[in-house]
Amino acid sequence: MINTNNLLRILSLFITFVCTTAVIAQEKSKDTITVYKKKVLESTEVDLLMSYYTQDGDNAAVTGGIGTEELTDLTPTIVVSIPLNDDDVLTIDASVSAYTSASSSNVNPFDGEGVADPFVASSGASQEDVLTTLATSYSHSSDDRNDIWSVNAAIASEYDYFSIGFGGGYTKLFNEKNTEISVKGNVFLDTWNAIYPSELRDQPSFIPFEDESRNSYSLGLGFSQILSEKLQGSLALDIIHQEGLLSTPFQRVQFADVTDFNIPGQPFVYGDDIERLPETRFKIAAGGRLHYYINEIFVIRTFYRYYTDNWGINSHTASIEVPVKITDQFTIYPSYRYYQQTAADYFAPFNEHLSTQKFYTSDYDLSDFDAHQYGFGISYTDILTKFHIWKFRFKSVDLRFNQYERSTGLTASIVSGGLSFVVE
């Protein structure tokens, strides 16, 4: 658990560290440098991205911690970065995430043609949904490129969720651009259109949520430093406060002290209640990256993050990626990521909670687990952008595959692809 003293201690240490380093860096950069003003972004760039994600497991939260977690998702995305002048860049980012989910289909397991079974996806209308996201950001750089201001805004919408977000940030570079500090803030004002499990909706004893809003406030601090001609690193600290409806309204909980009920011949067990979680959550994530250029062929990219929150979850994440340049155009990206977390104080598996508890969930995303992720990617880059279609000059193509294996039994695969163009 986090207490105020620990938070203040972490925050003061981080700020002391960043400020002192900035002063050292500034002292070093007092020599005047004549800077040639280059455009921040030479031409409009367009990225066409796509991912196909699939997962399966046996611990669906929508059916109380047992049942199929089968899900597939296709996400086409377009990102356009437009130079408005020498100093300003506007970026527009639009994506559509279309998914088919056994979990969401079992919000109502009785609307299909087969028997109601937590391990079988219902074929009813609730099995599909679309998340549409539109985000835009605007950045302005000073003439010497040592100060960068940015603002951003985003909206996202799906059948049972709507989000509006906005924020801003400031970045300062020192010491001949060897040192960088940044601060950013974001606010998300989200609203659920709560969909409850079908068998609970009309029960007199069921208490729906009164407040369906979820607000999130985050403050991010960053620091990066070039350590030598081949080594650079960064530190990041994110502090997040959330309030409102932090439970997922359609996720069931079955109590150990309430008799299970199911329709004869149908394995599906009626939910006793939905998950109920506190209305506030405070998170701290601190991470660092260290990248080392070994030679013209190999680079090592490493990342570590520690995370803690006041729901009792502590987590460690470590990853390594080793880009290997096979030729001037082709690079391959083998990677490995390890993740571990402790369970939330409010988690228990299927039928282990008691109805006398105030908070409860059987969502295995909040359980105690570790996970391994193995990745491989390949990238082709045409530095001279020789190939073109109309005004679009081809810049690069990327393809990645990642396999994710969680100790709870959940497995997932994701294939991602991207095409980058420069507009003449």
Added chain:
Amino acid sequence: MKKITIVSAILIFLGSCATVKEYEKVNINDPDMELTSKKISRFETNFQAYREAAAGANGGKTGGGCGCN
């Protein structure tokens, strides 16, 4: 006291770093040395935000904007 000692040691270490001039940054400027993830990695960061409780400090979602954890 231990944390202050560690931070001080890091500061001394950083203070001893020689400034790398612009013309010496050919390796640092390699695209694979960037201290951010490639655009295409966003999809991995995104699904992790749903399947894991931890988020933040990696350039991805920190909470909000989705019905995720």
